[in-house]
Amino acid sequence: MIQNLAFYLFSFILLASAVMVVTNRNPVHAVLFLILGFVNAAVLFLLAGAEFLAFILAIVYVGAVAVLFLFVVMMLDVDFAALHEGFQRYAPVGALVALIMFAELAFIAGTWAIAPAGSADRLFPTPSDVSNTVALGQLIYTSYLPLFQLSGVILLVAMIGAIVLTHRDRKRSLQQDLFVQHTRTPAQTLAMVRAPLGVGVALPEQPQEETL
Amino acid sequence: MMPFWDTYLGILILTVLKTLALVVPLLIGVAYLTYFERKVMGAIQLRKGPNVVGPFGLMQPFADALKMLTKETIIPTGADKVLFVLAPMITFGLAIIAWAVIPVNNGWGIANINVGILYLFAVSSLGVYGVIVAGWASNSKYAFLGALRSAAQMVSYEVSMGFVIVTVLILAGSLNLNAIVLAQKHLWFAVPLFPLFIIFFISGLAETNRAPFDLAEGESEIVAGFFVEYSAMSFALFFLGEYANMIMISGMTTVLFLGGWLSPLPFLPGGVLWFLIKVFICLFVFVWVRATLPRYRYDQLMALGWKVFLPISLVYLVAVAGVVEYFGWLPHA
Numbered sequence: 374m375i376q377n378l379a380f381y382l383f384s385f386i387l388l389a390s391a392v393m394v395v396t397n398r399n400p401v402h403a404v405l406f407l408i409l410g411f412v413n414a415a416v417l418f419l420l421a422g423a424e425f426l427a428f429i430l431a432i433v434y435v436g437a438v439a440v441l442f443l444f445v446v447m448m449l450d451v452d453f454a455a456l457h458e459g460f461q462r463y464a465p466v467g468a469l470v471a472l473i474m475f476a477e478l479a480f481i482a483g484t485w486a487i488a489p490a491g492s493a494d495r496l497f498p499t500p501s502d503v504s505n506t507v508a509l510g511q512l513i514y515t516s517y518l519p520l521f522q523l524s525g526v527i528l529l530v531a532m533i534g535a536i537v538l539t540h541r542d543r544k545r546s547l548q549q550d551l552f553v554q555h556t557r558t559p560a561q562t563l564a565m566v567r568a569p570l571g572v573g574v575a576l577p578e579q580p581q582e583e584t585l
Numbered sequence: 586m587m588p589f590w591d592t593y594l595g596i597l598i599l600t601v602l603k604t605l606a607l608v609v610p611l612l613i614g615v616a617y618l619t620y621f622e623r624k625v626m627g628a629i630q631l632r633k634g635p636n637v638v639g640p641f642g643l644m645q646p647f648a649d650a651l652k653m654l655t656k657e658t659i660i661p662t663g664a665d666k667v668l669f670v671l672a673p674m675i676t677f678g679l680a681i682i683a684w685a686v687i688p689v690n691n692g693w694g695i696a697n698i699n700v701g702i703l704y705l706f707a708v709s710s711l712g713v714y715g716v717i718v719a720g721w722a723s724n725s726k727y728a729f730l731g732a733l734r735s736a737a738q739m740v741s742y743e744v745s746m747g748f749v750i751v752t753v754l755i756l757a758g759s760l761n762l763n764a765i766v767l768a769q770k771h772l773w774f775a776v777p778l779f780p781l782f783i784i785f786f787i788s789g790l791a792e793t794n795r796a797p798f799d800l801a802e803g804e805s806e807i808v809a810g811f812f813v814e815y816s817a818m819s820f821a822l823f824f825l826g827e828y829a830n831m832i833m834i835s836g837m838t839t840v841l842f843l844g845g846w847l848s849p850l851p852f853l854p855g856g857v858l859w860f861l862i863k864v865f866i867c868l869f870v871f872v873w874v875r876a877t878l879p880r881y882r883y884d885q886l887m888a889l890g891w892k893v894f895l896p897i898s899l900v901y902l903v904a905v906a907g908v909v910e911y912f913g914w915l916p917h918a
Contacts, residue, residue: 375593401721405668405718408714424698424699424700424703425700425703428700428703428704428706428707429703431707431710431711432703432706432707432710435707435710435711436706436707436710436711436713436743437710437740437743440713440714440717440736440739440740441740443717443736444717444733444736444737447717447721447729447733448733504699506699506700506760548884
């Protein structure tokens, strides 16, 4: 009973915050509602007994991705009026995507309703004797190893792509090389000169500093 | 009929009692950690520290709390009011709820969950929101700069912290904190993983925004960073949250590397006392570091996180996994 109540409570918050993400005028508030949505999705995973997925969702999406997202939204002055202009044009596409997803969901739920025993015929039914972290590991690192590796490679390629796109080899600030700095000795930089009266000193040979 | 403690009401009452048994000592600990820090720093800097209020200044934390409570809470005109009030609560709340899974003695954690270490990691990575929300909601340049700094810092150091934790998990063979401590029965992980132990502790300093990584509040450059606009109790919540986080990181270090409640001497029994002593030593190092080291510059901080800690922890992870696999030392193998 309490499980059901918790499920409805958290899924209500999830849906409400999802609506707020789309309708909110303040972009920072929208991102914060998105984070609330992530947290509630994690709680729903937890209620379904998938504790590993729940915390990974919290760590990866809430702890890392959303922080950077929030960062960008706070720094940029997003012009929401301009974004809303495209609404009419993209609405049909969005509706189509929503329709397909809804049909798929209905399909899955329908299968459960028609043949409740069908879920036992799955290729890898959820094992009951080990915790789901172990179960996931045993599946990912055996049967699905190539796919798992492949997704890692895709992420690597994306990362390299992002670096290539944003990297500019341009020095904007003076940087010190700590090793060079620490190994400097007075002998390299300091010369004690006694200036004779009326003669002055000639400037010592300056070591050519590399220009930035 | 079921025994009372198995009914919903019974479980609820029991959990509330357990929580109180943890939170009350924790809050007193936080209060006296501020006193401890001032005394230790006083000793290091050849001063006396607080010594006026009560015997040896022992009532000082309560005097401070009273002062904070009677001050006026000021909300700046341009601030986002809801978020401005919410931010200190997030910081303090997260610092407290992390303690739900920490086992202070064998099986004494309030929630002995399967993925305890992931829970801790998730909660500590959420801590950045209190800071970033506070900085943005204050609608002040200094606060915003502080928030940006600290967000970048916390995200960077979490990565190497994650790798350190994964290495510990390889040796422990479990994500359950109780099991991680029990896996150190014969050898504390601080011995085989000594470099990672150091990296974890330093990342902990960065994660809690403590000196020498307290750039977020760097009072000499951006006044007080993200909480420059806060006053009275909302300021106190940030302050307490920082100290509660220090105790939490010390607790994590103790559980992951220093054998939790296990006794260092084989002939003595383990227990809560050992856990407290280890946490206390970690806290002393926190204070010691603050009194000794100057603040890092921002680019040095980033360079340390990404160019030193991350490669070392990554290589160490692969090396440990290789060695453990080669010699067949894997747990459950």
